[in-house]
Amino acid sequence: MTLMFWNDSLVIGIEELDEHHKQLVSLLNSVYSNFTLGADKSGLSSIITELIRYTKYHFSAEEKWMKDHQYPGIEKHIEEHSRFYERVSRFQNDFAAGNALLTLDLFQFLQNWLTVHILNTDAAMGRFAREERLSAHQ
Numbered sequence: 001m002t003l004m005f006w007n008d009s010l011v012i013g014i015e016e017l018d019e020h021h022k023q024l025v026s027l028l029n030s031v032y033s034n035f036t037l038g039a040d041k042s043g044l045s046s047i048i049t050e051l052i053r054y055t056k057y058h059f060s061a062e063e064k065w066m067k068d069h070q071y072p073g074i075e076k077h078i079e080e081h082s083r084f085y086e087r088v089s090r091f092q093n094d095f096a097a098g099n100a101l102l103t104l105d106l107f108q109f110l111q112n113w114l115t116v117h118i119l120n121t122d123a124a125m126g127r128f129a130r131e132e133r134l135s136a137h138q
């Protein structure tokens with residue numbers, strides 16, 4: 001089962017980061033389908049670990065992009081990443097310790113966070129990149 005469908009409104013126009021976002025959606029879907037198919041805790045744990053590892057890699061890539069381009073919204077953006085990352089890694093630890101369960105609410109939260117973050121916070125970076133390209137051609 002698919003939780004989140006990719007669509008072109010999610011494209012921000014920075015190719016490397018768009019590819020990362022597609023990969024994140026695909027990993028999230030893969031956790032979800034394993035969950036709906038009734039995978040056991042260790043199977044779920046390893047795919048959750050993969051999702052979180054990739055999230056960290058992707059956030060670092062975005063943060064590097066913002067530094068390299070002296071992006072003015074960098075602080076607020078990094079803060080959003082940190083808050084989210086803290087929350088999901090806390091869940092990961094709780095899940096591994098047997099103190100938390102995967103729930104539909106959690107999937108809803110993840111899907112919602114990713115969509116809203118891409119459409120607002122990441123898309124603003126995409127607009128900045130476009131303006132930068134335009135002014136370079138003036």
Ligand SMILES: [Fe+2]
Nearest residue numbers: 062117121122
């Ligand atoms: Fe981001």
